[in-house]
Amino acid sequence: MKKKNSKKVRVLNITPSGDLGGRERQILSISQSLKDNQEVQFDVFFIKAQGPFYDASLREGIVTMSLPSGVTNTIPYYLRVMKSYDIINYWGVNWQAYLAGILSGAIMTFSLQGARGVIRKRIKDIFFEKLFKKDSIENVKSNHKINVISDSIWKNRLIRFLKKWLLIHSLRRCDVVIAPSQYLCDFCISYYGLRVEQVKLIKNSVNFESIKTTKSKGSIRLELGLEPDVFLVGVAARYDARKRLDRLIEALGNLREYDKIKGVIYGGGDATIKNKLDLQVAQHKIEMKILFPGFRDDIYNYINALDVFVLPSDSEGMGLAIVESVYLGCPTVVFQDGGGVLEVIKNRKTGYVVNDVKELSELIISLYKNPGMSQDICKEGKTFVMENFDVQKTAKEYADVFVKLVR
Numbered sequence: 346m347k348k349k350n351s352k353k354v355r356v357l358n359i360t361p362s363g364d365l366g367g368r369e370r371q372i373l374s375i376s377q378s379l380k381d382n383q384e385v386q387f388d389v390f391f392i393k394a395q396g397p398f399y400d401a402s403l404r405e406g407i408v409t410m411s412l413p414s415g416v417t418n419t420i421p422y423y424l425r426v427m428k429s430y431d432i433i434n435y436w437g438v439n440w441q442a443y444l445a446g447i448l449s450g451a452i453m454t455f456s457l458q459g460a461r462g463v464i465r466k467r468i469k470d471i472f473f474e475k476l477f478k479k480d481s482i483e484n485v486k487s488n489h490k491i492n493v494i495s496d497s498i499w500k501n502r503l504i505r506f507l508k509k510w511l512l513i514h515s516l517r518r519c520d521v522v523i524a525p526s527q528y529l530c531d532f533c534i535s536y537y538g539l540r541v542e543q544v545k546l547i548k549n550s551v552n553f554e555s556i557k558t559t560k561s562k563g564s565i566r567l568e569l570g571l572e573p574d575v576f577l578v579g580v581a582a583r584y585d586a587r588k589r590l591d592r593l594i595e596a597l598g599n600l601r602e603y604d605k606i607k608g609v610i611y612g613g614g615d616a617t618i619k620n621k622l623d624l625q626v627a628q629h630k631i632e633m634k635i636l637f638p639g640f641r642d643d644i645y646n647y648i649n650a651l652d653v654f655v656l657p658s659d660s661e662g663m664g665l666a667i668v669e670s671v672y673l674g675c676p677t678v679v680f681q682d683g684g685g686v687l688e689v690i691k692n693r694k695t696g697y698v699v700n701d702v703k704e705l706s707e708l709i710i711s712l713y714k715n716p717g718m719s720q721d722i723c724k725e726g727k728t729f730v731m732e733n734f735d736v737q738k739t740a741k742e743y744a745d746v747f748v749k750l751v752r
Contacts, residue, residue, distance in 0.1 A: 353386045354751045357427060358456075359446075360436040361392050363399025364614075366583050367549070367665040368436055368458045371525075373398055374552050376407045378740035385744040390426065392439055397642065420445045427451055431751050435519075438512045447518070452750050454521045457529060458549075459587060459662040513537050520750060523743070525549040525663040526685030545746055548688075549663045550739035553731060556672055558649045565650035569636055575607045576713045578653045581644050581666050584614035590622055592657035592680070592702050598629030599706040606713055608635035611647055649673050653712055655705065660684045668734045671696060671726040676712060676719040678705065689734070695726035 358372055372389060379387040386408070391399050394411030402409045416422050423445030427433055433446040434454045446453050516522050516537050523545050524530045530546050533539045563573050571577065578597065582588040590610060597608040608631075610622075619637070626632055641647050648654060654670035655678045663685040670677045671689070677696035679686040690696035699705045712718065 354384060354432065354747050355386045355430045356388065356432045356434055356747050357430040358387065358389045358434045358436060359392070359439065359442050360389065361439065363391055363394065363396030363402065369396070369398035370665060371458075371549050372436060373401055373405070374550065374736045375740050375743055376402065377405055377552065378736050379744060380405075380407065382744055384748050387743075392442065420448070424449055432747055435515065438508055438515060440511055443511065443515050453519045454523065454746070454750070455516055455519045456523045457516070457533065457662070458525065459529075459660070519543070521545050521746060523547050523746065526688050528685040528688065529662045547739055547742045547746070548734055549665050549668070550734045550736040551665060551668050551672065551730075552736045553672060556645050556669060558646050558673070559643065560646040562650045565646055569609065569638060571607060574605065576605050576652050577607055577609060577650060578655060578709055579609035579611065579651050580655050580657070581611040581648055582656070583612045584616075584618040584622070586615070586618060587658060587660070589657040589659050589680075590618075591625055592705070593655050594622060594625050594629065594631070594635065595702045596655075596705040596709065597635055598631050599702070600709060601629070601631060601634070603710070603713065606634075606709065609651070610635070610637050611639070611641050611644060613640040645669065645673065648675060651675050653678060653709060656683065656686060657705075658683055658686065661686050664689065667696070668730045671723070671730045674723045674727060676723060677726065678708060689730065693722060695729045696722065
């Protein structure tokens with residue numbers, strides 16, 4: 346339902362929380378770019394008022410709202426907020442916010458960032474079961490523990506089924522679904538059953554002016570307790586099953602004989618995933634080879650300290666981190682099954698694409714032994730991302746979609 350035309354199209358972005366990730370950084374970048382836009386007002390509502398992105402949104406002067414603690418009648422509260430907006434743009438699934446959007450009569454849109462969470466057999470289950478089988482003899486002492494774990498898996502699958510149903514219903518109800526890659530656009534049509542004209546490709550992007558490094562590579566390595574001449578392979582990603590961090594750890598496990606090759610994973614998130622990663626590290630006996638220093642606010646300094654950036658995800662919507670690493674001149678590696686990342690990383694043109702963990706291990710060795718082999722690739726990659734993934738272009742495309750829907 347279109348509301349009465351006004352000077353500005355008012356858009357309320359609903360996002361689960363302010364925990365910093367690709368989705369949250371994208372909202373922040375677009376919000377900053379549209380802050381002075383004459384046609385669109387791009388406000389943000391956090392279901393949970395927490396995390397570094399929530400703090401950054403307030404700090405940047407973006408119109409920022411949240412669900413107050415203690416509110417029990419959430420749908421009436423959402424309705425009171427939504428009634429003054431033309432468009433409700435969802436960045437995640439929440440049934441109360443979704444129902445309120447329907448009742449509000451506002452135009453509804455969805456900015457979809459990934460697909461893996463609803464694929465039939467989630468990688469979290471695969472990852473867990475793989476490690477559980479290896480660990481069962483030594484660490485599982487009773488059938489009771491096995492039953493508890495099995496019950497937990499089935500409970501999670503039921504929750505995922507309900508979320509999948511809600512997501513599909515939400516997407517089909519929306520006037521426009523925005524996806525950051527052609528891969529995800531095609532997935533929306535083939536898997537979710539969306540209409541071709543309903544899906545809009547708008548690439549995720551970066552404010553390149555904000556990417557600054559203030560510390561030397563040497564100082565970062567000193568801070569991490571590493572020698573200056575180590576060959577550092579790493580990633581900046583949340584502990585999430587979709588990121589397939591197990592593949593990076595397995596590759597490093599294949600390189601135990603190379604003392605100078607070290608690994609680092611910057612991030613935080615799911616404690617269960619982190620525990621399983623720790624278990625995998627112990628199984629490969631590479632505790633001294635890989636670091637988990639946690640989340641870093643000045644992440645660009647830490648990406649810049651890497652010799653190779655590896656995003657081991659499969660079925661990624663797009664992946665902002667690879668755009669940032671390529672821009673910083675870091676050789677960047679993704680997997681062939683990575684989904685939307687292949688629209689950023691072209692093999693041996695803007696980065697490297699590997700088929701499996703064995704190829705990743707071999708590539709790391711080649712890059713270690715041949716320091717100059719990526720010079721031209723990094724140069725071409727930086728030019729490519731600057732031309733195709735600038736936030737000003739993305740923000741304009743978002744604004745154009747919203748204005749067209751209302752006017």
